Amino acid sequence: MAEQTLRQFLQSAPIGSAFGGDDGDVDFLDTLPRFYSPSAVISRQGDTNSRIFIVASGWASIARHLPNGNRQIIDTPLKGDVLGMPSSDGGSINSLVAVSEVSVFEVPGLPFAKALDHHPALGALFASMIARQHSIAAERLTSVCRRSALERTAHFLLELGERLSAGGTSTQLGYDCPLTQHDLADVLGLTQIHVNRTLRELREREMVSFRSGSVEFINRQKMTRLAGFDKGYLQYNLLNAPKKSGIQKLPHTSTRQTIL
Amino acid sequence: MAEQTLRQFLQSAPIGSAFGGDDGDVDFLDTLPRFYSPSAVISRQGDTNSRIFIVASGWASIARHLPNGNRQIIDTPLKGDVLGMPSSDGGSINSLVAVSEVSVFEVPGLPFAKALDHHPALGALFASMIARQHSIAAERLTSVCRRSALERTAHFLLELGERLSAGGTSTQLGYDCPLTQHDLADVLGLTQIHVNRTLRELREREMVSFRSGSVEFINRQKMTRLAGFDKGYLQYNLLNAPKKSGIQKLPHTSTRQTIL
DNA sequence: CGAGCATTTGACACGTTTCAATCTCTGTGG
């Protein structure tokens, strides 16, 4: 897999935007991603220079750190996920850290804001992408509030599988996952110890096995039922994709749609 | 307060966008909000016609309903909050319900998508607004995962105060809140019964009183400390606001910035 | 071979839920 420019990346899977063809004057579209090693800090809570990030490959995590030393992982951005919105006088409120080897496109805030003025489709594209991130957060909120540790963990592992398969790094059988049990705990609002117990139970109940960096589905259907998982909230739903009508082809997916 | 068109609304507080001045061809900008009575369903989970909503006044709630009958309130949109993104083949994933008397601007999806093509600032504006909603959701996720019932409840009441004051319906002393304890529970991931106990404790500890639809701050500083509340995540952070430079005036607020 | 980190397991504590009942208010019809 050769390196892609941001322009090419936005046009290919999983985003598949029509944008970028005739916008030769937008410099940052022709940049290549930057690479980070595991646990490298891509953007620190409090950083002042604003950038927008688009994950090209690998796993990252965005976390909010609390005064008491706890952290909450808001999400684990994967291929095709956007994060960060330009800020002008302050810094980012979240920390972005590499989990595995990651490559990310970094777009500086000011050029981005300038490009928006002349390229309508760019704003629409980003609005859609951010709306998708928001939909993911809303589902996680639901999970954390109304599902048990077991359901919640199953739900998250299914979500990851779904999101990864859009980028081609997951199959029906499973995927590689560089998250530690501690990371999982910080995503799911549990303790590492309880995550451990929960993963054991999921294994004993013959739904998934997650050991040594590898998630293997055993009975995906049973798991989906337990978790109440419906991938509808994960759809990429580009505003500007269909230039013609309201009828838009989506690649072999469910009926539900991503909304706010 | 006379009725405003969407155009006027976007230009005034709390959003204060520069957008709309010379876009006479965008019809929906000159529409008036629509009114709903308490508990009226504005948009149902599963609805097919896509619209974007912008709350002009009053309280609403967006909720995701689970198969088991539970609901999770993702947020309680207030004056200036946007929700919904056009979908093309499916329906909204969330239900939008009026809590108090609400007025909302409703923009049909297709005209909106069309307008985006010709008005760069529109996409940027919406991207910013959605990013703010996302930031609110991220903070709630943090709250729900890492703060106790007491801290979480205090945090939410402070957040509401802050958000309302941007729209002028809250003071340092308190505000009117039409949410029931049951609603609060569905926001905070608690049971109604525990919300009741928690509110009592906040009253006994002399931080806030929330009785018969009225929130009264007793010791806001103590409360802010308990909750670990920092309003940074609530800023409106418009991409397209400052036409000139990176230095943007924000009205008497903290240093932190809203990010994804 | 030992250091350090991730995982695993057990026992116990605690916060929150669940179940059950009572109470208060508000609006409504007799």
Add this chain to the structure above:
DNA sequence: CCACAGAGATTGAAACGTGTCAAATGCTCG
């Protein structure tokens, strides 16, 4: 004008899920 119904709020007691504390195991890398 009072009785009543229904929704929301309040309180108590017991059950349960998850956190906390403590310790051992396994793995990887120098």
